[in-house]
């Protein structure tokens with residue numbers, strides 16, 4: 598662990614994030630923001646049938662405008678989710694992410710939730726666009742994330758309007 602409180606693994610993912618950027622071809626997009634700090638994360642998925650005929654994450658990428666923890670957890674979740682079926686990907690939790698990263702300072706745990714939320718929003722987007730059934734807990738989570746987004750939009754409205762005028 599260095600003096601910032603981050604493990605070597607966190608710093609490795611931060612300095613060379615895996616699967617960073619925007620996919621040319623994607624069928625699921627999750628856009629989330631953190632109400633506490635205002636950081637944002639866009640996560641792209643390309644879902645295709647795997648050889649067992651299940652829908653699985655063939656490709657994943659993200660653009661994260663956030664802190665060291667937000668970027669390294671995005672990178673970790675992209676490794677964890679790639680190749681997983683949709684059901685498996687929805688079960689990825691913060692403990693698994695922390696395991697990949699060695700550890701995270703307690704104050705930064707909320708940052709790992711941003712990546713998890715972005716992944717579930719991208720899956721939600723894929724399912725709803727393809728008119729597939731949406732699990733009840735995913736629907737509830739989506740509603741919660743939508744409410745948080747409104748709070749952020751409201752909070753930054755003055756600032757973004759000012760930007761548009763300039």
Ligand code: FES
Nearest residue numbers: 634636664667708
């Ligand atoms: Fe904003 Fe980490 S401080 S996501």
